[in-house]
Amino acid sequence: MPAPQRTSLDQxxxxxxxxxxxxxxxxxxxxxxxxxxxxxxxxxxKRVRDRNHLIALVTEAVVDALGEDLDRAVSVPGLAPRTAxxxxxxxxxxxxxARPAGCxxxxxxxxxxxxxEAEVLRRGSAAVFRVAAALAGERDALEAARMITAWAHxxxxxxxxxxxxxxxxxxxxxxxxxxxxxxxxxxxxxESLTGS
Amino acid sequence: MPAPQRTSLDQxxxxxxxxxxxxxxxxxxxxxxxxxxxxxxxxxxKRVRDRNHLIALVTEAVVDALGEDLDRAVSVPGLAPRTAxxxxxxxxxxxxxARPAGCxxxxxxxxxxxxxEAEVLRRGSAAVFRVAAALAGERDALEAARMITAWAHxxxxxxxxxxxxxxxxxxxxxxxxxxxxxxxxxxxxxESLTGS
DNA sequence: ACCTGAACACCGTTCAAGT
DNA sequence: ACCTGAACACCGTTCAAGT
Numbered sequence: 364m365p366a367p368q369r370t371s372l373d374q375x376x377x378x379x380x381x382x383x384x385x386x387x388x389x390x391x392x393x394x395x396x397x398x399x400x401x402x403x404x405x406x407x408x409k410r411v412r413d414r415n416h417l418i419a420l421v422t423e424a425v426v427d428a429l430g431e432d433l434d435r436a437v438s439v440p441g442l443a444p445r446t447a448x449x450x451x452x453x454x455x456x457x458x459x460x461a462r463p464a465g466c467x468x469x470x471x472x473x474x475x476x477x478x479x480e481a482e483v484l485r486r487g488s489a490a491v492f493r494v495a496a497a498l499a500g501e502r503d504a505l506e507a508a509r510m511i512t513a514w515a516h517x518x519x520x521x522x523x524x525x526x527x528x529x530x531x532x533x534x535x536x537x538x539x540x541x542x543x544x545x546x547x548x549x550x551x552x553x554e555s556l557t558g559s
Numbered sequence: 560m561p562a563p564q565r566t567s568l569d570q571x572x573x574x575x576x577x578x579x580x581x582x583x584x585x586x587x588x589x590x591x592x593x594x595x596x597x598x599x600x601x602x603x604x605k606r607v608r609d610r611n612h613l614i615a616l617v618t619e620a621v622v623d624a625l626g627e628d629l630d631r632a633v634s635v636p637g638l639a640p641r642t643a644x645x646x647x648x649x650x651x652x653x654x655x656x657a658r659p660a661g662c663x664x665x666x667x668x669x670x671x672x673x674x675x676e677a678e679v680l681r682r683g684s685a686a687v688f689r690v691a692a693a694l695a696g697e698r699d700a701l702e703a704a705r706m707i708t709a710w711a712h713x714x715x716x717x718x719x720x721x722x723x724x725x726x727x728x729x730x731x732x733x734x735x736x737x738x739x740x741x742x743x744x745x746x747x748x749x750e751s752l753t754g755s
Numbered sequence: 756a757c758c759t760g761a762a763c764a765c766c767g768t769t770c771a772a773g774t
Numbered sequence: 775a776c777c778t779g780a781a782c783a784c785c786g787t788t789c790a791a792g793t
Contacts, residue, residue, distance in 0.1 A: 365756040365757065365793090366756060366757035366758055366792095366793060367756095367757080367758095368756090368757070369757085369758080392784090392785070392786085393785085393786060393787085394784090394785080394786090402757095402758070402759090403758070403759055403760080404786080404787085405758075405759065405760085405787080405788080405789085406757075406758055406759075408786095408787075408788085409756090409757065409758080413786075413787075414786065414787090463668070467668055469722075470713075470716050470717060470720050470722065471720060472659070472663055472716070472719055472720045473720075475721070478720075478721055481724045484722065484724070503735070505727050505732070506727070506731070506732045506735040506736070507735075509714070509717070509723075509727075509732050509736070510710065510714075510732075510735065510736045510739060512713070512717065512722075513709075513710050513711075513713035513714035513716075513717055513736065514706065514709050514710040514713055515713070516713040516716065516717065517666075517708070517709035517710055517711070517712040517713025517714070517716065518705070518706075518709035518713070520666050520668070520709075520712065520713065520716070521666060521705070521708065521709055521712065523668050524666050524667060524668045524669075524674070525671070525674055526666065526680065526708075527705075528677045528680070531701050531702070531705075535702070536701070536702045536705050536706075539699070539702040539703075539706065540702070540705070540706045540709065543706060543743040543744060544743060546742070546743050547739040547740060547742050547743030548739065561774090561775040561776065562773095562774060562775060562776035562777055563775095563776075563777095564775090564776070564777095565776085565777075588765090588766070588767085589766085589767060589768085590765090590766080590767090598776095598777070598778090599777070599778055599779080600767080600768085601768075601769075601770085601777075601778065601779085602776075602777055602778075604767095604768075604769085605775090605776065605777080609767075609768075610767065610768090
């Protein structure tokens, strides 16, 4: 006599994401997820290989959500590249502040089993590539996209990890970084013109 | 009859650092540390408040070691600011590759009890401030230092977390970033001269 | 076919008891 | 004064037993 399904992979990932946001990665226990979806912990292993697999699925959901936010931020007709970079950076920081634990997961060094699929990462970073290409040109788009991502991620990581306890205004430092980044990524062209 | 001390806080932090490097943060258990110093786990609580306190002490040791590497890298007489930034960035990346788990700890978002003292962070980042001031001027030194740190940390984090699976050469991207960063941080002056 | 209780090996932490 | 075994409340994971 087959027993009826009491949950689904979708529901598990959805509840796990909510638990991550509310209680952090340490709070994301198999017991907590099982409780939220209404089964016992061992039953989760019918849908996910183990906790690392669940973390990978949650991370992919976070990347998708972030990618949508970034896409929306730069999908304004007639947006100048420098303005687009500002919008992109602000959307990223807002996402990181709203969902710090989820955002941390994207760049966290976890076992390969807990890492998202490369294709999901590619899709989530499409907006960054578009802005990078607009600023630095198609030839340097990949390097420029990585520089934008590295800086924005690093900044927010420092901000949320408490590395800014030394004083100063985080908002001002972020704005400073965005403007300097825009200068830097368009700088190759200016330098070739002025010969400096 | 007082029992003789079988270990010390120094030895505990030293062995904990070694375990962190070899087995990662998850492998840094109270049992493993106790084993390494030759006592039982409960005895550790005579020297450290709890595991988070031990993590904070290990993090401070890592920050000190990194700070020494960075100081050495930029302590070359007559070093031009742009060359100093290259040396600084290369030293940071080399440290991160040599001790990935330790480096991750510096920027990891952990409970306040597991975070190092602000004074230790200040001392460890002295070299970055000096290079930042040389590049961007005293007025923007704080923001510039944060931009350098954010980018370098973010880059290495992405590199070691597997975010570079999309192809491309990490060495080339890092060099690209350093040069663009040097452009960016000296760009304020150039812009004020050209009026762009 | 799916779910569950029980069990196992592991955590961090506390504490009374030893010396 | 320091150290220890035992205990507690938690983990992730497995598996035989239920329906």
